[in-house]
Amino acid sequence: MPPVVLSISRSHPSVSAPSGVSHADLAEFLEILQGLVREPSVVGTEDSFFRVLRRELEEVDVKIERYLGVLVARGREPESIVLSAHIDRHGLLCTGPNEFQYAAFIAGNQGELTGDSVSEQMMASISNRFNGQRVQAHLPYTGTYLGQGLISSSSLCEARRNLLFEIEGLEFLQPGTPVSFLDRLRVGETHLSAQLDNVLSVALIVYLFRKGFTGTALFTAQEEAGKSWRYALSWLLREGLATKRLLVLDTSPYPTTEAADAQQLVLREKDATASFDPAFTREIGERCLDLGILTAYKDRWIETENLTRAKPMSLGRTELGRLIAASEGRFSGTTLQIPTTGYHTVDETASIASVRAAIQLLLSYT
Numbered sequence: 001m002p003p004v005v006l007s008i009s010r011s012h013p014s015v016s017a018p019s020g021v022s023h024a025d026l027a028e029f030l031e032i033l034q035g036l037v038r039e040p041s042v043v044g045t046e047d048s049f050f051r052v053l054r055r056e057l058e059e060v061d062v063k064i065e066r067y068l069g070v071l072v073a074r075g076r077e078p079e080s081i082v083l084s085a086h087i088d089r090h091g092l093l094c095t096g097p098n099e100f101q102y103a104a105f106i107a108g109n110q111g112e113l114t115g116d117s118v119s120e121q122m123m124a125s126i127s128n129r130f131n132g133q134r135v136q137a138h139l140p141y142t143g144t145y146l147g148q149g150l151i152s153s154s155s156l157c158e159a160r161r162n163l164l165f166e167i168e169g170l171e172f173l174q175p176g177t178p179v180s181f182l183d184r185l186r187v188g189e190t191h192l193s194a195q196l197d198n199v200l201s202v203a204l205i206v207y208l209f210r211k212g213f214t215g216t217a218l219f220t221a222q223e224e225a226g227k228s229w230r231y232a233l234s235w236l237l238r239e240g241l242a243t244k245r246l247l248v249l250d251t252s253p254y255p256t257t258e259a260a261d262a263q264q265l266v267l268r269e270k271d272a273t274a275s276f277d278p279a280f281t282r283e284i285g286e287r288c289l290d291l292g293i294l295t296a297y298k299d300r301w302i303e304t305e306n307l308t309r310a311k312p313m314s315l316g317r318t319e320l321g322r323l324i325a326a327s328e329g330r331f332s333g334t335t336l337q338i339p340t341t342g343y344h345t346v347d348e349t350a351s352i353a354s355v356r357a358a359i360q361l362l363l364s365y366t
Contacts, residue, residue, distance in 0.1 A: 042091030044093065074216045085218075089197065094170075137173055152166050196338075205219070208363070233323050233327060236331050246332065250336075252337035266298045268298050274329075284334055284361075
């Protein structure tokens, strides 16, 4: 059975509202997120989600343009700040008779992956995580619903360096058909859950535009396959825009709820590829401090954890780090992440306090 979705209303008893984020603000945001979570956006087959997103943005006063791999929305002051969020989510791709592979890691994508991303390092540990998970198939371009199934088995294929799945009920599918995890937003007293990476950030930006955000937003495809930075870089080069104020929104995985809830928002000074812009990173950190938002730096946390780990964790390769390195620093910025647990599953969970903090911070840029 699909997970039960708790009702979301203006009288929802979740949390007392911190300064700047009313109960109505949160309810409006959750309504946007609830709708977007239901829309499939398997990495590599994001076209249908791009159209849904465009329809959402056309309700506000922004200029919208679609390029290969990126949808761009620009307000009245497009160069004031540039936000970025990837729209793709993990899912499966039919590659043969009742054979399905993890879409991000199919052979065509592996040239972009170097073995030190968080996703790749987690591959073996998540191989059995999806057994019993309900999934739905849809046409690649239109998103037309084709049917539902149940993952009956999954295993790691060392030869192909990918996860292989068998699905009951979708044996009729042809190669190239995307299959997404059946997902619904669940809202509790203190936390919300769904496959949040990275529809949570997409919903935040849509909400910001509704509230008067005047900057630019980039919505990129194929981040989970390591390709989104190329689409963002191509657009920035096309525009001739040399910016150090690119703010990339995402989620950030933690091993336990206690570790995730130790901070409301996650910042970074660097990833495994490049150092981020120190001035903009400092600006975001100071603004969080002024707003009373508790933050932590993920790269520092990982380096501290690695002091006592037998197998060090990767700093991760982010869209921003790849873009900074490829442009030799012409384009730079920093990241803003919401801490979560249950990374890359339909049970990825974030605290409502973190969501409120992200809304409060981002609204300060409207």
